[in-house]
Amino acid sequence: MSYTTFNQKTFDTLKQPMFFGETVNVARYDIQKHKIFENLIEKQLSFFWRPEEVDLANDRKDFIDLPDHEQHIFLSNLKYQTLLDSVQGRSPNVAFLPIVSLPELETWIETWSFSETIHSRSYTHIMRNVVPNPAEVFDDITRNDFITRRAVSVTKYYDELIEKCSYYTQLGEGTHTINGHVVDINLRDLKRTLYLTMVSVNVLEAIRFYVSFACSFAFAERAKMEGNAKIIKLIARDEALHLTGTQHILQIMAAGKDDPEMGEIAASCKDEVREIFLDAAEQEKEWAGYLFKDGSMIGLNQHILAQYVEYITDQRIAAIGLPTIFGAKNNPLPWINSWLNSDNVQVAPQEAEISSYLVGAIDSAVDTEDFGDFDL
Amino acid sequence: MNQSTNAPSQANHQDDFVLDGLAPAHEEFSLEADTVETQLDHEPVQDSLILNTEDPEQPKVSAQIDLEGMDKPVHQVSIHNGAEQAQVVQFQHAHTLLESLEAQEVAVHYQCREGYCGSCRTQLLEGEVHYTEEPMAWINDDEILPCCCIPKTPIRIKLP
Numbered sequence: 389m390s391y392t393t394f395n396q397k398t399f400d401t402l403k404q405p406m407f408f409g410e411t412v413n414v415a416r417y418d419i420q421k422h423k424i425f426e427n428l429i430e431k432q433l434s435f436f437w438r439p440e441e442v443d444l445a446n447d448r449k450d451f452i453d454l455p456d457h458e459q460h461i462f463l464s465n466l467k468y469q470t471l472l473d474s475v476q477g478r479s480p481n482v483a484f485l486p487i488v489s490l491p492e493l494e495t496w497i498e499t500w501s502f503s504e505t506i507h508s509r510s511y512t513h514i515m516r517n518v519v520p521n522p523a524e525v526f527d528d529i530t531r532n533d534f535i536t537r538r539a540v541s542v543t544k545y546y547d548e549l550i551e552k553c554s555y556y557t558q559l560g561e562g563t564h565t566i567n568g569h570v571v572d573i574n575l576r577d578l579k580r581t582l583y584l585t586m587v588s589v590n591v592l593e594a595i596r597f598y599v600s601f602a603c604s605f606a607f608a609e610r611a612k613m614e615g616n617a618k619i620i621k622l623i624a625r626d627e628a629l630h631l632t633g634t635q636h637i638l639q640i641m642a643a644g645k646d647d648p649e650m651g652e653i654a655a656s657c658k659d660e661v662r663e664i665f666l667d668a669a670e671q672e673k674e675w676a677g678y679l680f681k682d683g684s685m686i687g688l689n690q691h692i693l694a695q696y697v698e699y700i701t702d703q704r705i706a707a708i709g710l711p712t713i714f715g716a717k718n719n720p721l722p723w724i725n726s727w728l729n730s731d732n733v734q735v736a737p738q739e740a741e742i743s744s745y746l747v748g749a750i751d752s753a754v755d756t757e758d759f760g761d762f763d764l
Numbered sequence: 765m766n767q768s769t770n771a772p773s774q775a776n777h778q779d780d781f782v783l784d785g786l787a788p789a790h791e792e793f794s795l796e797a798d799t800v801e802t803q804l805d806h807e808p809v810q811d812s813l814i815l816n817t818e819d820p821e822q823p824k825v826s827a828q829i830d831l832e833g834m835d836k837p838v839h840q841v842s843i844h845n846g847a848e849q850a851q852v853v854q855f856q857h858a859h860t861l862l863e864s865l866e867a868q869e870v871a872v873h874y875q876c877r878e879g880y881c882g883s884c885r886t887q888l889l890e891g892e893v894h895y896t897e898e899p900m901a902w903i904n905d906d907e908i909l910p911c912c913c914i915p916k917t918p919i920r921i922k923l924p
Contacts, residue, residue: 427900431880628881635882635902703873706924707882707902717924719873728875 391486391557401491405647406640407582408575409489416491422640425496428633432499435629437622439510444517444615451518451613457682462613463519464679465603467529469623470511471539472596476504476589476630479546483585487553493637500633503626510619518616534678541671542596545588549581580653586638587661587708591668594631594704595697597624599672602696603679605727606688617727624728631704638708658710666713669701688721695720820858821867839915843870844889845923860896861910872910872923879912886910891919 395413402421404410417426454462480501488494515522529535555564555573563572601624608617644651676693684690698714706712719725841864842850851870858864862884865872875883882901888908897912908921 424900427898431900625876628876628883629900632880632882632901639902703883707885709904725874729877 404489405650406490406493406637407484407487407650408579408647411486412489412491412494414491415495417495420492421490421646422492422636424636425490425492425633428629428636429492429496429499431629432503432626435503435622435626437506439506439513439619442510442513442615442618442622444514447514447518447613447615450607454612455683457680458607458685460682461603461679461685462607462616463525464534465600466511466514467525467532467535468538468675469597469600469604469620470508470526471529471535472542472592472600473504473507473511475539475542475546476592477501477508479543480504480589483546483550483553486557487582496633500630503630507623507626510623514616514619518613534675538671538675541667542588542592545581545585549578549585552578552581576649576653579647579650580657583638583641583650583653583657584660584664586634586641587657587664588668590631590634590638590704590708591664593627593634594707595665595668595700596672597627598700599675599693599697601627601728602693602721602724603688605724606685606721608727609687609723610685621727628728635707642709661708661710662705662713665701665705665710669697669713672697692720696724819867820863821854821856823857837914839891840918841865841915842918842920843923844920850920855915859914861893861908861913861915865910870923874911877911879909882909884909884911887922889920889922892916893919 392411395411397410397413399410401416402419404421406422420426451459451462478501480497484497485494488497512522512526515525519525552571552573555566555571556575556578559573561574563570565571601620604613604617604620607613638654640646641650642654644654673694676690676697679693680690695716696719698716699719702712702714702716838854838856840852841855841861842852843865844850853865853868853870855861855864858867860877862872862874862877872886873883875881877884879895879897880900882903885901885903885907886909887906889906892915893908893913894916895909895913899909899912901909903909910921
């Protein structure tokens with residue numbers, strides 16, 4: 389099957405699986421196989437916000453006053469978040485859109501990925517406000533070994549899926565010789581790669597991001613870098629929705645009603661899924677070691693962050709219906725809940741940066757002098 | 765010299781400024797000011813967030829109206845959390861089951877509190893609940909989201 393931007397065939401959309409069915413033609417939402425994706429789209433749209441709405445003037449002062457090791461924690465954490473959102477801002481589109489078969493899911497993927505681009509823009513907004521030379525920080529993301537090592541683990545499943553799907557859409561199933569390499573492409577194997585990719589995306593959004601949120605909020609818990617925390621709060625609200633999206637996709641796949649073969653694959657991949665979660669947890673713990681290499685900060689250290697990694701990993705793996713790994717039942721950072729709770733953004737919306745109030749807002753401070761040259 | 769009007773030169777400054785004779789004009793001087801306290805003048809952000817200041821299960825004014833011939837929708841909630849004895853609390857006034865549990869010091873994980881993140885996912889062993897908001901997070905057949913439901917009957921739930 390080759391990809392077409394508008395499939396000319398007539399077929400019953402409701403009979404298509406989520407992926408690897410007919411490519412989508414009419415972007416219609418009057419009939420839907422999985423209504424949840426439209427609910428997610430609506431929710432995501434209602435969350436719309438812009439980074440510029442959040443004032444970071446105090447964060448610059450706070451940042452200058454931070455001791456060196458805390459500046460290292462803050463910047464490294466921000467670099468990691470930048471990396472994660474750089475990946476998420478494009479990968480769902482590139483990897484999943486060519487193989488998606490339901491219009492509501494296609495639109496959810498686009499909406500999801502778009503919101504990640506807002507996150508990426510907000511990191512630049514933070515950097516511009518906090519450090520004198522943002523370029524140095526951004527350049528380091530591709531130069532720093534600790535960060536690039538993280539990049540490999542978050543992108544390898546995506547890259548494998550994209551490569552195999554491109555062969556599949558061009559050449560179809562079968563054994564192909566490409567540039568001297570023999571590549572065996574079969575649909576079942578592709579579905580398996582898709583399933584594992586979706587698991588790794590869930591891990592990225594539901595574990596890796598949350599570990600980084602914990603660091604951002606730990607500063608704000610001490611009344612430092614509060615503007616940054618407000619932005620991260622908005623990002624966390626979006627990510628909570630995204631991880632619900634991937635959990636739904638994974639559960640629908642595992643249930644097998646949508647595509648029975650996918651159900652079999654999910655059942656046979658349990659060990660690999662567990663392995664992906666476990667690897668991610670180990671990598672996050674290792675990352676915690678790098679963050680706190682020069683010293684801890686009040687309220688957070690390598691040990692507590694590692695406990696949080698175990699707790700959040702168990703929560704997330706249980707959510708997709710698999711047994712927990714660490715048996716960590718208690719949240720070692722109970723204060724994070726109220727930071728993650730988006731309901732609490734502000735007491736009075738008109739007071740500050742609540743997004744729905746300030747979208748398209750203009751400066752309304754007018755002085756009589758402004759009308760000095762005004763004739764009637 | 766070409767100078768814009770809103771950026772006066774240093775010379776203009778000196779003309780505007782007349783010292784009152786306490787210090788000769790050529791001597792350095794400093795303006796005296798009261799000591800500026802640089803202590804934190806605000807509480808951490810989290811304290812200013814909306815958190816319930818009132819116990820939702822013991823409200824001063826209950827939103828529920830007494831109707832003759834009708835029982836108040838008070839239901840027993842038994843919580844199994846691995847301990848031998850189930851902990852028993854009452855749901856009576858709160859807006860959601862989550863609020864009720866928190867008010868009675870039962871710790872439940874939460875994040876969004878509107879049914880889309882799934883953090884509060886809890887196993888329902890017995891009884892029925894009514895969703896006040898459509899839950900968006902994935903829940904299995906035997907699970908509920910306490911953040912957006914209230915009990916319809918006495919219930920038994922299992923917390924991790």
